[in-house]
Amino acid sequence: MAWFLLMWLGAANQVPDGGSTGSASGSAPHRTVLDFPNQKEQNKNIMKPLSHRADPAVIEALRDRLAALGRRSEDKAEIGSLSLGGLDSALPWGGLPLTGVHEIAGAVADGAALGFAVHLLARFAARRAPRPVLWIAAAEPLYAPGLAQAGLVPERFLFVAARNLADRLWALEEALRSGRLAAALAEVSRLPPTASRRLQLAAEAGGSPGLLLHEDGGAIWNGMLTSWRVTAAPAGRWRLELCRCRGGVPRGWMVERNDAASDFNMVADLRDGSDQAALAAG
Amino acid sequence: MTRRVISIWLPTFATDRIKRRLPPAEARRPLATIREEAGRAIIVAACARAQSEGIRPGLPLADARALRLDILIRPAEPVREAHELAALSDWSGRWTPWSATDGCDGLRLDVTGCAHLFGGETALLETILARFERFGFTVRAGLAATPGAAYALARFATDSLKRYRVAAPGETRAALAILPVAALRIPASDAQALTRLGLPLIGNLLEVARAPLVARFGIEFARRLDQALGVLPEPISPRSPHAPIRVRRDFAEPIGRPEDLSLALRSLLDALGRELEAASLGARRLDLALYRVDGIRLCVEVGLSRPARDPDRLRVLFEERLAACDPGFGVEAMALTASQTGPLPLRQAPLTQAGAIASAADLAALLDRLQNRLGAKAVQQLACRDSHWPERASHAVQPLTARSSESAPWRQRPHRPLRLLARPEPVEAVSLLPDYPPVCFRWRRGLHRVARAEGPERIAGEWWRLSPSPEARDYYRIEDSEGRRFWIYRTLPKEVAPAWYLHGLFA
Numbered sequence: 122m123a124w125f126l127l128m129w130l131g132a133a134n135q136v137p138d139g140g141s142t143g144s145a146s147g148s149a150p151h152r153t154v155l156d157f158p159n160q161k162e163q164n165k166n167i168m169k170p171l172s173h174r175a176d177p178a179v180i181e182a183l184r185d186r187l188a189a190l191g192r193r194s195e196d197k198a199e200i201g202s203l204s205l206g207g208l209d210s211a212l213p214w215g216g217l218p219l220t221g222v223h224e225i226a227g228a229v230a231d232g233a234a235l236g237f238a239v240h241l242l243a244r245f246a247a248r249r250a251p252r253p254v255l256w257i258a259a260a261e262p263l264y265a266p267g268l269a270q271a272g273l274v275p276e277r278f279l280f281v282a283a284r285n286l287a288d289r290l291w292a293l294e295e296a297l298r299s300g301r302l303a304a305a306l307a308e309v310s311r312l313p314p315t316a317s318r319r320l321q322l323a324a325e326a327g328g329s330p331g332l333l334l335h336e337d338g339g340a341i342w343n344g345m346l347t348s349w350r351v352t353a354a355p356a357g358r359w360r361l362e363l364c365r366c367r368g369g370v371p372r373g374w375m376v377e378r379n380d381a382a383s384d385f386n387m388v389a390d391l392r393d394g395s396d397q398a399a400l401a402a403g
Numbered sequence: 404m405t406r407r408v409i410s411i412w413l414p415t416f417a418t419d420r421i422k423r424r425l426p427p428a429e430a431r432r433p434l435a436t437i438r439e440e441a442g443r444a445i446i447v448a449a450c451a452r453a454q455s456e457g458i459r460p461g462l463p464l465a466d467a468r469a470l471r472l473d474i475l476i477r478p479a480e481p482v483r484e485a486h487e488l489a490a491l492s493d494w495s496g497r498w499t500p501w502s503a504t505d506g507c508d509g510l511r512l513d514v515t516g517c518a519h520l521f522g523g524e525t526a527l528l529e530t531i532l533a534r535f536e537r538f539g540f541t542v543r544a545g546l547a548a549t550p551g552a553a554y555a556l557a558r559f560a561t562d563s564l565k566r567y568r569v570a571a572p573g574e575t576r577a578a579l580a581i582l583p584v585a586a587l588r589i590p591a592s593d594a595q596a597l598t599r600l601g602l603p604l605i606g607n608l609l610e611v612a613r614a615p616l617v618a619r620f621g622i623e624f625a626r627r628l629d630q631a632l633g634v635l636p637e638p639i640s641p642r643s644p645h646a647p648i649r650v651r652r653d654f655a656e657p658i659g660r661p662e663d664l665s666l667a668l669r670s671l672l673d674a675l676g677r678e679l680e681a682a683s684l685g686a687r688r689l690d691l692a693l694y695r696v697d698g699i700r701l702c703v704e705v706g707l708s709r710p711a712r713d714p715d716r717l718r719v720l721f722e723e724r725l726a727a728c729d730p731g732f733g734v735e736a737m738a739l740t741a742s743q744t745g746p747l748p749l750r751q752a753p754l755t756q757a758g759a760i761a762s763a764a765d766l767a768a769l770l771d772r773l774q775n776r777l778g779a780k781a782v783q784q785l786a787c788r789d790s791h792w793p794e795r796a797s798h799a800v801q802p803l804t805a806r807s808s809e810s811a812p813w814r815q816r817p818h819r820p821l822r823l824l825a826r827p828e829p830v831e832a833v834s835l836l837p838d839y840p841p842v843c844f845r846w847r848r849g850l851h852r853v854a855r856a857e858g859p860e861r862i863a864g865e866w867w868r869l870s871p872s873p874e875a876r877d878y879y880r881i882e883d884s885e886g887r888r889f890w891i892y893r894t895l896p897k898e899v900a901p902a903w904y905l906h907g908l909f910a
Contacts, residue, residue, distance in 0.1 A: 233886075262799060265796065265798070266787055266819040270816075270819055275785040275786055279770070279782065279784050280784070282780075283781060380818070
């Protein structure tokens with residue numbers, strides 16, 4: 122590889138330097154070659170600690186490096202977070218981060234994922250007042266009286282209709298990047314591979330939270346800060362599953378909705394398969 | 404300022420528009436368009452070459468074939484012809500905003516106060532004729548103080564050597580006097596009758612007593628004469644609506660690179676911003692017209708949610724759309740029109756709350772971007788309406804307009820679903836007793852067993868709004884065995900078998 126680069130540099134230097142484009146292309150190989158030893162050194166640094174697995178300081182250093190790669194999104198001190206009561210302890214940010222994209226999955230018929238999404242939007246709206254929230258969907262908007270009862274003032278609810286998935290993702294990206302919204306949500310049925318990264322970067326640029334709601338019960342995607350699966354449970358309860366969490370472990374809870382206060386209370390903590398017992402109790 | 408009007412006549416427009424698209428070898432052959440009439444094909448229009456062979460409109464196709472065996476025949480397409488003429492009229496907007504079509508073979512341009520921009524009236528006419536001829540049209544033009552006089556000059560005072568005539572201001576009467584009466588846009592029978600009476604020229608009409616002529620030929624004849632002389636006004640209604648705030652840039656050479664277009668757009672937006680600011684206005688809708696060298700006008704429209712004139716903000720809205728425009732062989736002029744405006748007074752930004760104002764403006768800018776890509780109706784704001792009828796209680800309004808007063812009462816009312824189906828979906832439900840909620844129901848092929856039910860909540864139609872008012876409904880909130888919650892209703896009256904519908908989903 123290095124040999125090839127050097128050969129190429131030699132060839133580039135032989136080209137007579139004429140005009141601005143020539144000099145621009147000539148400077149690129151210079152930089153590459155200067156960077157190259159550094160990269161090699163860094164690779165050595167990474168390779169060495171991996172052989173000593175037990176060293177916690179090295180693990181911490183690696184974590185910092187990874188966080189630095191993912192921009193500042195992992196910096197706990199800088200991003201505010203939204204407290205979700207008893208759920209906070211499972212989230213590495215001490216709550217749901219206000220900057221970043223979260224995903225909520227569920228089934229159309231049971232409406233629990235929708236309810237959880239609206240609940241989060243209402244919480245974001247209250248936290249980031251007086252900015253409005255934006256809901257991006259293919260067809261019809263939500264029902265205003267229902268929203269009002271869920272704690273979200275309909276007048277702060279903006280709705281964008283876009284049939285095309287690409288348009289919906291574009292709209293979400295623009296909305297997140299502008300940073301002028303309390304939160305933005307898009308209903309999506311699938312996600313192109315690069316979209317999650319783009320959305321995450323847009324959310325970081327605008328410093329705003331974004332939600333992706335997919336209600337066809339499909340798979341969980343990569344790249345979000347958190348991924349939730351919400352299902353309805355008898356007696357006005359929700360089963361919340363934290364399927365993926367950057368820097369955290371998957372968990373599950375059974376929560377009870379409190380309609381009057383537009384809030385929910387934790388009923389049971391469902392750790393690895395113990396949910397059957399909790400369901401029986403509920 | 405004296406009015407100056409150009410009338411452009413394209414005598415063989417119907418055939419020229421076909422010929423300019425033919426390969427050169429075929430374009431040299433005579434060409435005619437035909438129409439089916441009572442089972443025969445009749446010539447509708449013939450090109451100059453065919454006309455010189457004696458092939459004229461109205462001739463049966465068989466006779467035309469007898470005159471020239473190699474004649475090219477195309478069907479007449481009146482609608483498409485009208486569209487193409489309209490497109491030419493739009494493109495002529497590069498010389499004046501006031502352009503319109505004139506019949507099926509002419510254009511009218513009101514160039515009052517425009518000619519000096521193009522080097523004077525003669526130079527303007529030369530340019531116009533040269534452009535149209537380069538497109539492949541035979542063209543004649545007349546320039547006078549009234550549309551009627553310009554029409555008469557273009558059609559009756561020109562020939563292949565002198566392709567245009569100009570009547571200087573104040574010389575309209577003299578220029579018209581030597582033209583035949585047919586130039587007055589009167590029926591051919593009237594023109595023939597006048598000639599037989601010994602009044603072949605317009606000048607003759609001006610000398611004789613007017614009353615007997617009006618009695619014989621009608622008030623329409625007098626109106627046409629007065630319009631040509633400028634005694635009666637004859638307005639031109641332009642195809643594109645007149646907007647007072649319009650800026651234009653002409654380029655020395657046609658431009659086509661995206662960077663050049665973007666630069667020209669910036670200069671237009673700066674100029675427009677200054678004009679809007681002077682008038683204390685902001686644009687609600689902007690039209691950008693690109694005049695291409697091949698006679699096509701491209702149009703980019705941008706709408707705004709609130710009046711704005713900030714060039715940087717407007718440029719963002721245009722740039723995406725501009726990238727989709729195909730400049731073809733080049734764009735030689737661009738015009739930017741504020742077709743809708745709203746008041747936008749100069750406002751001093753307070754030092755303390757500058758951030759709040761900027762944030763409101765940024766939100767409006769975001770909504771504009773969304774609207775311009777997804778459509779004007781794509782972005783809406785929800786609002787509650789004080790109505791019991793479920794379909795009426797929620798409605799969408801223009802963003803940033805709703806007030807929050809009407810949603811407050813809903814917090815005390817019975818529970819409403821988060822998602823209301825666009826139309827209630829019928830379900831097969833089984834209830835044990837007539838007034839009872841169902842014990843199970845089938846919706847979208849899934850069977851749901853009812854675990855809990857709450858209701859009924861009877862909602863009657865709003866008889867004061869609709870006649871006949873929709874029938875009353877008994878709504879139930881239902882939770883099935885898996886915890887999913889639905890909003891279901893039964894129609895009244897109960898005498899007939901009740902029909903059950905699912906109307907909404909609770910969270």
